[in-house]
Amino acid sequence: MTKPRVLISDKMDPNAERLLREGGCDVDVITGETPEQLIARIGDYDGLAIRSSTKVTKEIIDAAKNLKVIGRAGIGVDNVDIPYASAKGVVVMNTPFGNSITTAEHAIAMMFALARQIPEANAQTQQGLWPKNGFMGIEVTGKTLGLIGAGNIGSIVASRALGLRMKVVAFDPFLSPERAVELGIEKVELDDLLARADFITLHTPLTDQTRNILSRENLAKTKKGVRIVNCARGGLIDEAALKDALDSGQVAGAALDVFQTEPAKESPLFGTPGFICTPHLGASTNEAQVNVALQVAEQIADFLVNGGVTNALNMPSLSAEEAPKLKPYMALAQRLGSLVGQLTTGSLARISIHTEGAAAELNAKPIVAAVLAGFLRTQSDTVNMVNAPFLAKERGLEVREVKTEKAGDYHTLIRVSVKTDSGERSVAGTLFSNSEPRLVELFGIKVEAELDGPMMYIVNEDAPGFIGRIGTLLGENAINIGTFNLGRREAGGEAVLLLSVDEPVPAAVVEKARALPGVKRVMALGF
Numbered sequence: 001m002t003k004p005r006v007l008i009s010d011k012m013d014p015n016a017e018r019l020l021r022e023g024g025c026d027v028d029v030i031t032g033e034t035p036e037q038l039i040a041r042i043g044d045y046d047g048l049a050i051r052s053s054t055k056v057t058k059e060i061i062d063a064a065k066n067l068k069v070i071g072r073a074g075i076g077v078d079n080v081d082i083p084y085a086s087a088k089g090v091v092v093m094n095t096p097f098g099n100s101i102t103t104a105e106h107a108i109a110m111m112f113a114l115a116r117q118i119p120e121a122n123a124q125t126q127q128g129l130w131p132k133n134g135f136m137g138i139e140v141t142g143k144t145l146g147l148i149g150a151g152n153i154g155s156i157v158a159s160r161a162l163g164l165r166m167k168v169v170a171f172d173p174f175l176s177p178e179r180a181v182e183l184g185i186e187k188v189e190l191d192d193l194l195a196r197a198d199f200i201t202l203h204t205p206l207t208d209q210t211r212n213i214l215s216r217e218n219l220a221k222t223k224k225g226v227r228i229v230n231c232a233r234g235g236l237i238d239e240a241a242l243k244d245a246l247d248s249g250q251v252a253g254a255a256l257d258v259f260q261t262e263p264a265k266e267s268p269l270f271g272t273p274g275f276i277c278t279p280h281l282g283a284s285t286n287e288a289q290v291n292v293a294l295q296v297a298e299q300i301a302d303f304l305v306n307g308g309v310t311n312a313l314n315m316p317s318l319s320a321e322e323a324p325k326l327k328p329y330m331a332l333a334q335r336l337g338s339l340v341g342q343l344t345t346g347s348l349a350r351i352s353i354h355t356e357g358a359a360a361e362l363n364a365k366p367i368v369a370a371v372l373a374g375f376l377r378t379q380s381d382t383v384n385m386v387n388a389p390f391l392a393k394e395r396g397l398e399v400r401e402v403k404t405e406k407a408g409d410y411h412t413l414i415r416v417s418v419k420t421d422s423g424e425r426s427v428a429g430t431l432f433s434n435s436e437p438r439l440v441e442l443f444g445i446k447v448e449a450e451l452d453g454p455m456m457y458i459v460n461e462d463a464p465g466f467i468g469r470i471g472t473l474l475g476e477n478a479i480n481i482g483t484f485n486l487g488r489r490e491a492g493g494e495a496v497l498l499l500s501v502d503e504p505v506p507a508a509v510v511e512k513a514r515a516l517p518g519v520k521r522v523m524a525l526g527f
């Protein structure tokens with residue numbers, strides 16, 4: 001088997017390359033390329049490992065014909081076009097915890113640098129000015145820190161600030177009151193935070209809701225003399241308004257590690273009294289870089305070599321514990337999805353995925369994604385578990401999930417029902433010996449089949465002689481039958497025949513089968 005190829009396109013700790021190789025990948029480290037150079041290069045690679053410098057745009061994803069996974073050695077993924085990667089079936093992963101302590105420490109360092117004006121005092125002292133009377137600072141003890149965003153990094157900042165005897169208030173709509181109590185902080189509304197905080201630190205991702213959260217209007221609502229630290233993302237603060245607020249004294253100090261446009265080689269903020277900055281160094285410590293490099297390499301190799309999914313942003317994660325249990329279910333789900341996809345004609349309004357018995361105890365997300373992937377792959381070759389839920393939504397398909405924990409006739413069952421113009425029909429399957437996928441019901445008829453390889457599906461009137469006729473037809477055309485699965489609604493009613501065959505059934509033979517007496521429907525299927 002050829003090894004998957006991974007490109008590391010941003011500066012990364014060498015452990016990333018080492019671990020990817022040990023994990024079974026071929027690796028190239030080529031950093032600092034222009035977008036055009038990356039577009040020309042990316043076509044060969046199965047995996048791409050990045051930090052924040054590489055911008056993974058639509059153009060790059062389009063050029064990446066083999067790409068299966070993008071691994072971000074860090075947290076923020078606003079440099080990756082995730083919706084487009086999802087549409088193209090590319091998994092996007094990050095390392096959500098590896099650099100959070102380091103970034104929280106940088107925010108605290110920036111807070112002290114502002115409180116005691118360390119950068120400017122250092123510069124003037126080294127110029128020989130000994131400016132002992134020019135730098136009156138403030139204590140942080142007893143001051144109020146306002147956190148905007150209290151997730152991983154925000155809560156570490158909170159714990160450090162509490163250790164410094166600060167009072168901490170936080171605005172985060174997703175922070176539960178219980179978690180706030182656990183952290184020892186007060187959950188507040190944004191206006192309240194703006195009015196009360198002596199220091200504000202930002203720790204949210206950049207989203208439509210957080211963009212410009214410190215707008216001109218909100219900066220005007222702050223306590224006069226506030227000091228602001230941003231080690232999260234540039235677009236969270238209106239930089240022009242911040243410059244004006246520093247000039248007017250409304251804001252006494254601002255420390256930015258991140259800018260609206262990076263690299264920030266010029267800014268109206270540069271040189272403004274009370275303004276300090278670093279060039280996106282939040283995650284730059286030896287410890288954090290080793291952490292994220294090891295994590296991203298392990299995740300990429302595990303995905304490309306074993307199919308394991310960790311920390312994916314556009315696909316349900318599969319833990320090492322869950323993966324082996326879920327694997328046969330995903331195979332079953334994918335085959336049932338494919339079966340209904342092949343048998344359904346006409347427009348589809350809804351697909352329902354019902355898990356019953358042991359199946360209902362499992363994480364349903366990967367099972368649903370596998371059904372949708374199986375279903376939609378009958379319409380497009382580029383569908384996989386990553387883009388299937390996205391495509392289903394795009395096509396206006398309603399997806400329902402139902403769980404029944406009590407087992408019915410089978411200890412475990414997945415039922416896939418589709419609602420079309422002509423009504424609702426379903427197929428169902430179970431696992432034999434907890435590992436072998438089997439179809440057990442097809443449109444209300446009990447039938448047992450493996451759904452593996454080429455097959456033939458026939459609906460006919462249940463009458464003597466039919467099996468002989470179909471056997472003869474296939475024999476005359478040198479088609480060898482592997483398994484023969486028969487089911488019927490009632491004696492003399494409608495019968496279903498599912499045959500597994502050694503070779504795909506040619507269209508001409510399908511036509512001949514359709515012409516046999518009593519035959520209602522014939523299709524060649526493939527799994």
Ligand SMILES: NC(=O)C1=CN([C@@H]2O[C@H](COP(=O)(O)OP(=O)(O)OC[C@H]3O[C@@H](n4cnc5c(N)ncnc54)[C@H](O)[C@@H]3O)[C@@H](O)[C@H]2O)C=CC1
Nearest residue numbers: 076149150151152153172174203204205209231232282283
């Ligand atoms: N400067 C640097 O080098 C680094 C920057 N970062 C950035 O730091 C930021 C925070 O990272 P984490 O704490 O790991 O993320 P996280 O996802 O753990 O926490 C983000 C928090 O923001 C909250 N949030 C979301 N929308 C909000 C809104 N509208 N208003 C208020 N709060 C909202 C969420 O509920 C969540 O609690 C990210 O933008 C990340 O990219 C992360 C690492 C290094």
Ligand SMILES: O=C(O)C(=O)COP(=O)(O)O
Nearest residue numbers: 051052053074075076283
């Ligand atoms: O992890 C993050 O979100 C960061 O912003 C760190 O960026 P970097 O990897 O240092 O370019």
